[in-house]
Amino acid sequence: MKWEGNRESDNVEDRRSDGGGGGGPIFGGRSIGIGTIVVALVGGWVLGVNPLTILSLLSGGGGGGQVVQQQSPAQAPPAHDTMARFVSTVLADTEDVWTDIFRQGGSQYRDPKLVLFRGAVGTACGTGQSAMGPFYCPGDQKVYIDLSFYDQLKNQLGAPGDFAQAYVIAHEVGHHVQNLLGISGKVDEMRGRVSKVEYNRLSVKLELQADCLAGVWAHHAQNARQILEQGDVEEAMNAAAKIGDDALQRAQTGQVVPDSFTHGTSAQRQRWFMTGLKSGSVNSCDTFSAASL
Template sequence: MKWEGNRESDNVEDVRGSGGGGGGGGFGFGGRSVGIGTIVIALVGGWIFGINPMTILNIMSGGGGAVPVQQQQGQAPGVPANDRGSKFVRVVLADTEDVWTALFREQGGTYQKPALQLFSGRTQTACGAGQSATGPFYCPADRKVYLDMSFFQLMEERFKVEGEFAQAYVIAHEIGHHVQHSMGLTDKVDEARQRGTEKQANAMSVRLELQADCFAGVWAFHANQSRAILEQGDVDAALKAATAIGDDALQRQSQGHVVPDSFTHGSSEQRARWFKRGLDEGKVASCDTFAARQL
């Protein structure tokens, strides 16, 4: 992926090494206790490329409000401000800003740029505690993407996915969730989840996640048109990443069998196909997973 020398975003908060603080006991939301089974579902649902599992727990347990916390700010002491990894993140974030600002403007809207926080280990968010084990996530309550870059190492070691464009896909997917929130889709889906059964809630989650995959492809289409970012092998690497974190692939790896009704992100084939659709067509309208009869 060609990215060096491109504009860097000012909307990255680097708190790596500052520690997240805060231990605690069990989880409680909306006055209800949360069992271990619910926690497992939330962790599986939010572990890879999704919304913070704390948000999912809040929804599943009947809660609706954000968890008020004190947000850490600023550059952590001892962390290089211009290490290659953080520069890469700032460039990718800037690229998503440029693409989505232009696309929103075409429709007469204004794109509100999200912040992205780099953390290590644990951090506090308006959606609850964030941990590196849950993977990257977007918090609608504070409109921020949270990323522990050790996740990229996990991609290489566990899923055998390498390449900077695959990493950019991860970031672009989370920005896709911000785009959904900016369009009002996230709130509507959350409301529908709370009204429906667990199976229906899972199905809505799948459509939301696949749309974020498609939005990541839309970003890549326009970024490549404007700045020629793609190199040979980049698309294959991103498709491999999408395939590796399909619900069916993760379930086979963790439990040896697949339970489609429990999917929250979509199958490997679906994730790769919707990303490719966005990449091939470059149109937001092509990403309407909620209107699609077949995913």
């Protein structure tokens, strides 16, 4: 991926020296993370707890209202930190793309913040943990990432490459777009109104739409700045395959339970990312009206 020398975002907060945000669970205010299913499956396997129970807790199903954590003032990441520069550059690229798309639609895009942390971090959704993987908190409109996740993505999940890493950020920014458009709020309103299985289906549609929106970003970034190099699309597709619900469940338990899916299968995640990449159209990402996923 061609990223060096491109604009870096000023909307990055470096909280890696904060010493962790307490290490507790997420309370209320659904946080949406690409790695939520990972920690649920691993936690269920290690602790002997039903992964669905962990998923419910991580997505806010077992808590009360929002908990706002007190934090020290945010700092900008150091200039010599290559990985921080990378995520800052990818974030800037998403800002440029979504600002243009929103402007063309007659509205104004509000940039999200991206928070770098280690271990645990306080958020408007409660305390976020590294084990969740990267996640977006709609309560404060921030994307959170412990950069050690990229080591896990490469070494444990088998999804190396800088564009795989960029896809992760673009997916979480996709959740921010959904928040601005009111889509994620409508899904969250259904919690408790529908069965657990039906809510999981809505969650899958939300996550697949975020994958599609990540593809929309890549389409426009490529057209404007030619960021893609040979093999980049394959890196993103491989990452999408490795974090599909079916792939993760099969790897951890040897079984696949479709009713417990919250993010979509590997094939679905690949399909919707490619839909956004090929079309470059937000309208093509309507997973909620799609005849099939």
